[in-house]
Amino acid sequence: MATALASDLTTLTLGAPLALDSGKQLANVELAYETYGELNADKSNAILIFHALTGDQFVAKTHPLTGKPGWWDRMVGPGKPIDTARYHVICANVIGSCLGSTGPASAAQDGEPYGMRFPVITIRDMVRAQVGLLDALGIERLHAVVGGSMGGMQALSFAANFPGRTERVLAIATTARHSAQNIAFHEVGRQAIMADPDWEGGDYYARGKGPEKGLAVARMAAHITYLSEQGLTDKFGRQLQDRDAKSFGFDADFQVESYLRYQGLAFTDRFDANSYLYITRAMDYFDLAEEHGGLLADAFREASDTRFCVVSFDTDWLYPTSESRNVVHALNAVAAPVSFVELSAPFGHDSFLLECPALDRVVKGFLG
Template sequence: MSEYIQHGQTGQSVGRVEKQCFTFAQPPAGLTLACGAAIGPVSIAYETCGRLNRNRSNAILVLHALSGDAHVAGTYTADDEKPGWWDFMVGPGKGIDTDHYFVICSNILGSCMGTTGPASIDPDTGKPYGLSFPMVTIGDMVVAQKALMDHLGITRLHAVIGGSVGGMQALEWSVRYPEMVDSAVLLATTTRHSALAIAFNEVARQSIMVDPNWNHGNYYDSQKPDMGLAVARMIGHITYLSDESMRLKFGRRLQDKADFSFNFDADFQVESYLRYQGRKFVDRFDANAFLYITKAADYFDLERHYGQGSAVAAFANARSRFLVVSFTSDWLYPTYQSKAMVKAMKKNALDVSFCEIEAKWGHDAFLLPSQRLSSIMKGFLDGDSGT
């Protein structure tokens, strides 16, 4: 999607950033998870940009999606060709203006991008956890993030902002720690997965677990389940796009061929693209981490955990201002789910703003530059900056 990246960018880069690490929950106490198990020590990879003001009231926590990481903006070195995943949104003069805000982005618990997860070394065995790593939830991820905020001396957040699985974390923050969250921005997200979303995740997980190299998660000293993970990514990637985006980008165009190959090569451009996305993904992500994070997303159910089945009751303790944004072509988390969320918030007399943005690019639209999204974000955040 590189052809869209430069469109609509404004502002300057945050420049050089540094990947940092915070370790806590030392044994024997460890960090107790929702499943009842405890792990420790726990390390969290994170990144910051901008400056924390004197009264520590300008902190914004940005929460990444399923396969994201802590590298939200800027570059690590002068040779970096690719900046952070939300570089168009985070920086001086941008939607999340680092001239005014101190931005923190941390990698989620259970991931493989610097934070403790199934690929990490189990201190009891000296080997990677694999499937001995306990199941984690969105709530566990947020508890770990809270420990990081405590470490940084931040007792209130001007905003928590997230899209997709990151939006689930922002929702969890708003109801678990309502006294800490002044505002929450929820992009292309939901209070709980639909059967359709769970089904796609399950097919993706099965593609990993039927790979003969998966070996019940014990593959770290041998060949990895690259084919299974690649197919899982291909499945997931389809859900992030839309019919219109695929029609415009690929149609039925052939890949460097005048006619069909009459074999199982990638005849169509869309086939070649998905295979490329799958191959690229296995170079940077761990198969077990994919299993754990997708399961955590499926388990997330704000109504069940906080409202005994009621969306209205789930938001009863929330105190923050909310900005909810959906995208017209997002069929993974469609607009009706955002509207149901907004309705439940309003029944609690919460301050809620809602916007549905016309976009062709499907669920991934929040990751692509949009001047409208940047303007809406900036207006919402600056409306009560506290700086």
């Protein structure tokens, strides 16, 4: 468990309490955000990027905790598909997260960390907070909203709930509702965290050590869902790790074991376990149709003059193409202009983060 230094963060405090879907209010909401490229005079060139479950605002800047390049550095920058020489790119850490925006690790009114007293939030709550940020920045209408995975959920939610505030919506590798299988995998992760005695009902901040083993297991399970079976086979197969023969023991004999263990451990250095609980819950609660009376098309009725682009990947089994098709059918039903493409990429759900030249072309072309 590590925390970013305040000097690494740009934050803004929303002027009013945030009304949440739960009926509760969240006071003193801080949003940590980063911008890339210049905002033009009439404030018409802004693109809001929404990050995924474990992402953050450091889209194209060095991560302050890991020292690694931004998570979409390959996509965002001068001359890149999301061209910061032309566009002003904004990305904010979602509420509930742990890189500067208000979340379970933040101080509540009594000065102590919220822990599990933090209210359960939804994808729409995350979006509402970011609309508050746009208001504060004086940006009335975006050139586009863009997001992959949970970022795509926010993009769809933004379109449905704030239809006048963007010209374009680019939703990648995402879904309009979490399926039973999606919920099941998240529940495994939450149970792994809560089973760890170091979780202590979420009240671990004072100790400086959270439920790291549980969080690592949660990350390992989730990580498998981000990759395709074929991708894992191509990358690791049954290759052994630094040995010529099986050890007949329980060390990480196979490369894929060693890789997963590393993914789990590394994650605990940069992410808060309670944030993982709250954000996965928000994703599981996401059902855009349900929010709009049960018919997905109704979610988009006010957004029918927004331009949409929906992208899926053929090897993504977390949010398979059928989920994107579901969104496209709803958009068709309200005659919204929509482009839809299923790209072929070997990496499964994570394809949107990895080397996929076809995605670059789609993004560049759609943003214009």
